[in-house]
Amino acid sequence: MGGTVSADHDGTNLLEVRGLTKIFGTLTACDHIDLNIAKGEIHALLGENGAGKSTLVKMLFGSLEPNAGEIFWNGQPVRITSPGAAKKLGIGMVFQHFSLFEALTAAENIALSLDDGSPISSIAAKARALSYSYGLPLDPESLVGDLSVGERQRIEIIRCLLQTPQLIILDEPTSVLTPQEADKLFETLERLRAEGKSILYISHRLEEVKRICDRATVLRHGKLVGHCNPREETAASLARMMVGNEVQAVVRAPVEGIETAAPLLEIRGLSRKPATPFSIPLKNISLNVRAGEVIGIAGVAGNGQGEFFESVSGEVQQQDAASVRIRGKDAGGLTITGRRLLGAAFVPEERLGHGAAPRMKLSENLLLSRHATDGKAFVGAGGMVKGAAVYAASQRIIEVMDVRKSAPDPEAAALSGGNLQKFIVGRELDRRPSVMVVNQPTWGVDAGAAAHIRQALIELSRSGSAVLVISQDLDELFEISDAIAVMHNGELSKPMPIAEATFEKVGLLMGGAEPGHAEHTMETA
Amino acid sequence: MMRLELVKRPQRSALFSMLSPFIAFALTIIAGAIMFGLLGVNPLNAFRIYFIEPVSQVWQLHELAIKAAPLILIAVGLSVCYKANIWNIGAEGQFIFGAIFGSIIPVLFPQFDGPLVLPLMLLLGMVGGAAYAAIPALLKTRFSTNEILTSLMLVYVAQLFLDWLVRGPWRDPQGHGFPQTIQFSDAATLPQLMPDAGRANWGFVFALVAAVLVWILMGRMLKGFEVRVLGSSPRAGRFAGFGLNRMVFFAFLLSGALAGLAGISEVSGAIGQLQPVISPGYGFTAIIVAFLGRLNPLGIIAAGLVLALTYLGGEAVQSALGISDKVARVFQGMLLFFVLGCDTLIHYRIRVIGLALTKKEGAGKLEAAPKLKEAR
Numbered sequence: 001m002g003g004t005v006s007a008d009h010d011g012t013n014l015l016e017v018r019g020l021t022k023i024f025g026t027l028t029a030c031d032h033i034d035l036n037i038a039k040g041e042i043h044a045l046l047g048e049n050g051a052g053k054s055t056l057v058k059m060l061f062g063s064l065e066p067n068a069g070e071i072f073w074n075g076q077p078v079r080i081t082s083p084g085a086a087k088k089l090g091i092g093m094v095f096q097h098f099s100l101f102e103a104l105t106a107a108e109n110i111a112l113s114l115d116d117g118s119p120i121s122s123i124a125a126k127a128r129a130l131s132y133s134y135g136l137p138l139d140p141e142s143l144v145g146d147l148s149v150g151e152r153q154r155i156e157i158i159r160c161l162l163q164t165p166q167l168i169i170l171d172e173p174t175s176v177l178t179p180q181e182a183d184k185l186f187e188t189l190e191r192l193r194a195e196g197k198s199i200l201y202i203s204h205r206l207e208e209v210k211r212i213c214d215r216a217t218v219l220r221h222g223k224l225v226g227h228c229n230p231r232e233e234t235a236a237s238l239a240r241m242m243v244g245n246e247v248q249a250v251v252r253a254p255v256e257g258i259e260t261a262a263p264l265l266e267i268r269g270l271s272r273k274p275a276t277p278f279s280i281p282l283k284n285i286s287l288n289v290r291a292g293e294v295i296g297i298a299g300v301a302g303n304g305q306g307e308f309f310e311s312v313s314g315e316v317q318q319q320d321a322a323s324v325r326i327r328g329k330d331a332g333g334l335t336i337t338g339r340r341l342l343g344a345a346f347v348p349e350e351r352l353g354h355g356a357a358p359r360m361k362l363s364e365n366l367l368l369s370r371h372a373t374d375g376k377a378f379v380g381a382g383g384m385v386k387g388a389a390v391y392a393a394s395q396r397i398i399e400v401m402d403v404r405k406s407a408p409d410p411e412a413a414a415l416s417g418g419n420l421q422k423f424i425v426g427r428e429l430d431r432r433p434s435v436m437v438v439n440q441p442t443w444g445v446d447a448g449a450a451a452h453i454r455q456a457l458i459e460l461s462r463s464g465s466a467v468l469v470i471s472q473d474l475d476e477l478f479e480i481s482d483a484i485a486v487m488h489n490g491e492l493s494k495p496m497p498i499a500e501a502t503f504e505k506v507g508l509l510m511g512g513a514e515p516g517h518a519e520h521t522m523e524t525a
Numbered sequence: 526m527m528r529l530e531l532v533k534r535p536q537r538s539a540l541f542s543m544l545s546p547f548i549a550f551a552l553t554i555i556a557g558a559i560m561f562g563l564l565g566v567n568p569l570n571a572f573r574i575y576f577i578e579p580v581s582q583v584w585q586l587h588e589l590a591i592k593a594a595p596l597i598l599i600a601v602g603l604s605v606c607y608k609a610n611i612w613n614i615g616a617e618g619q620f621i622f623g624a625i626f627g628s629i630i631p632v633l634f635p636q637f638d639g640p641l642v643l644p645l646m647l648l649l650g651m652v653g654g655a656a657y658a659a660i661p662a663l664l665k666t667r668f669s670t671n672e673i674l675t676s677l678m679l680v681y682v683a684q685l686f687l688d689w690l691v692r693g694p695w696r697d698p699q700g701h702g703f704p705q706t707i708q709f710s711d712a713a714t715l716p717q718l719m720p721d722a723g724r725a726n727w728g729f730v731f732a733l734v735a736a737v738l739v740w741i742l743m744g745r746m747l748k749g750f751e752v753r754v755l756g757s758s759p760r761a762g763r764f765a766g767f768g769l770n771r772m773v774f775f776a777f778l779l780s781g782a783l784a785g786l787a788g789i790s791e792v793s794g795a796i797g798q799l800q801p802v803i804s805p806g807y808g809f810t811a812i813i814v815a816f817l818g819r820l821n822p823l824g825i826i827a828a829g830l831v832l833a834l835t836y837l838g839g840e841a842v843q844s845a846l847g848i849s850d851k852v853a854r855v856f857q858g859m860l861l862f863f864v865l866g867c868d869t870l871i872h873y874r875i876r877v878i879g880l881a882l883t884k885k886e887g888a889g890k891l892e893a894a895p896k897l898k899e900a901r
Contacts, residue, residue: 383746
């Protein structure tokens with residue numbers, strides 16, 4: 001780690017950033033950051049959530065204005081005042097969360113963002129040519145709603161490439177991809193590099209960074225830690241730079257006698273018709289989660305996980321009351337509040353707008369999911385909210401989960417994704433629920449926070465709760481699960497004990513191999 | 526060729542959010558001065574007559590309270606709706622139905638007398654307003670109709686229904702054919718607060734009490750939290766276990782009941798009988814009051830007094846200067862326009878884009894940028 005490696009690859013720097021600073025209230029999100037990106041390099045931007053990566057990138061893309069510092073583009077000082085200005089300079093960005101209209105075709109989506117009045121047919125032709133030349137095959141006439149997440153990302157990338165940028169910023173691009181799709185993406189990035197384009201690659205997956213990035217800039221707590229060559233570093237040394245100390249490996253003690261433990265969450269023949277033209281029907285899903293175990297549900301995004309979560313949580317209720325049972329009681333007809341009162345807790349995939357109300361304070365967001373279960377503690381006579389008790393509880397969670405924030409009780413939207421996730425998970429753990437259902441527990445969360453969340457889930461299960469984790473991150477599932485089931489096209493395979501599960505077997509099921517045909521399935525009943 | 530774009534500001538200023546109603550008021554005064562100037566009146570003299578003379582004596586303050594009471598009562602209810610992202614535009618109709626329901630006892634059972642009459646009337650007024658508000662709520666939850674349209678259209682139904690009642694079945698048989706009901710008895714009349722000083726009645730007290738109660742509801746109670754969550758992020762509200770349909774009914778019934786209370790208070794307090802027209806548009810003006818008061822019940826008290834003054838001022842300039850009292854409507858409209866404009870500019874800034882330029886101007890133009898200095 002350490003020393004500044006000067007950009008002497010190809011001579012000039014495409015982008016130079018000196019002393020860039022952004023202050024939000026009392027929090028300095030970026031504190032005098034220096035960054036050089038040479039022509040034709042893949043440059044990694046590493047850091048935990050809340051380290052200032054997003055803030056830095058937003059300043060480079062013109063959606064935030066810096067308080068101080070300079071940006072040089074091809075040696076010229078520039079002010080990037082809007083995303084439009086960034087695009088004109090030649091900076092393109094592929095966001096972690098896509099902004100696509102599902103009811104339009106890929107080409108129509110691209111045309112919307114180009115906004116130059118060229119006919120759809122010519123845009124489609126250009127997009128098709130570009131997509132094949134970069135090894136990202138895409139049919140511009142297809143409806144976005146019908147496409148997989150990987151294909152949607154291709155639209156975003158091609159939309160960005162059509163504007164012939166010299167610098168492409170990619171924010172956590174592989175977090176939504178299968179291993180095979182990620183390999184494809186890396187080939188594309190290497191091709192772009194060979195053409196002399198520069199790429200700023202934001203990721204917390206250290207193996208990936210080591211594999212494709214030429215240089216890395218590491219941020220921690222808004223400050224620059226240093227620049228390094230990731231190929232000369234180990235994953236552990238990179239993690240140390242990011243976190244400031246060793247990331248604790250998640251410890252999962254084997255559980256004994258789980259077969260005889262009582263199932264706390266039972267799902268029996270759960271089916272659901274698609275609610276919208278773009279949602280997936282659920283087909284006859286059955287699963288038991290026992291006290292003391294963590295069951296993981298793997299699957300490529302958009303295979304019914306969201307619909308499954310809604311059905312289990314009670315945001316959508318079932319006709320058949322026995323299709324979801326919590327602690328031995330029929331819960332299919334209960335609302336989410338009723339299911340919480342039976343001892344269940346839920347963490348949805350989306351943090352802002354689903355798990356938390358963005359414009360409300362953290363203490364109010366605590367009340368959001370716990371006003372009924374903690375009715376005595378938080379709500380007094382006549383429906384008056386006990387503000388002091390709610391505030392104290394939220395501060396306790398903030399402390400336990402090490403949530404970093406810029407004010408004593410900030411709005412949820414003011415927190416970085418990882419810190420908000422820590423709060424949302426902590427809010428439920430604080431209840432010691434007997435059943436915990438989590439969708440994408442560490443999506444977009446940095447290594448340190450992710451390890452913290454995973455360890456907490458394992459510990460919850462070992463203390464006698466049933467934990468169900470839905471995740472697209474296979475590494476994560478293998479780390480924490482006692483058994484893994486796979487969701488594909490609204491169907492769920494039988495859970496495979498972790499001792500028998502391999503990436504290959506799970507990958508096959510994710511790709512759509514018949515659920516019943518997995519070799520070593522375990523009968524859980 | 527150029528085009529204007531609204532660009533969202535990364536941060537909104539807390540200071541200007543607070544100042545917004547005052548800036549709007551100042552802009553209204555400036556625009557009003559220009560308007561008076563164009564009408565050929567000395568603006569300073571007109572403002573004195575419009576804003577100062579109507580409140581220079583105690584009995585006039587009582588008149589102000591009479592006008593402010595229904596505005597505050599209605600606006601407080603509407604603020605709950607708007608916080609919940611439910612757009613009840615039909616408070617005028619709920620006001621009228623509150624008045625009609627409340628008048629059932631004094632009109633149909635005039636011989637019924639005693640201390641119970643008035644509380645029953647007020648209660649019936651609230652029931653009438655709430656029942657009339659339940660119609661758009663039912664249509665919205667059952668058939669997903671747009672409540673803006675249904676609640677607004679029901680206003681005209683209510684106005685015509687009242688008109689028919691006072692010309693037909695409820696007309697005072699001894700009224701020489703005038704379209705009005707009998708005068709309410711003393712037991713059915715809302716008492717005045719200080720009969721020696723002025724006409725202000727208990728309606729103003731109801732308004733203040735309602736404002737404080739709703740302020741507590743929204744800021745301190747779980748139900749108010751539910752309103753705010755469902756209004757700002759419905760999906761998080763569903764995750765919290767709050768029902769959106771229940772909320773539609775809650776907001777409509779509450780605002781309808783308050784509008785109904787305003788209606789019966791107006792009829793039994795200020796007017797004393799039902800007439801074809803019982804409101805100078807309180808239900809619509811209350812929308813301005815709600816926004817001018819930042820949807821905050823305590824702010825609404827202040828905003829209600831300001832808007833009440835525009836009514837009194839309109840009457841004053843009409844009698845003193847011979848200008849149409851529609852001036853009041855103009856002032857109310859300008860206030861709403863400037864408030865909404867200020868609010869928009871707090872959240873967005875305007876960017877002017879020359880279309881002819883953007884085509885030619887490439888990256889070159891952007892590079893001539895000043896160095897950013899350390900901000901302190």
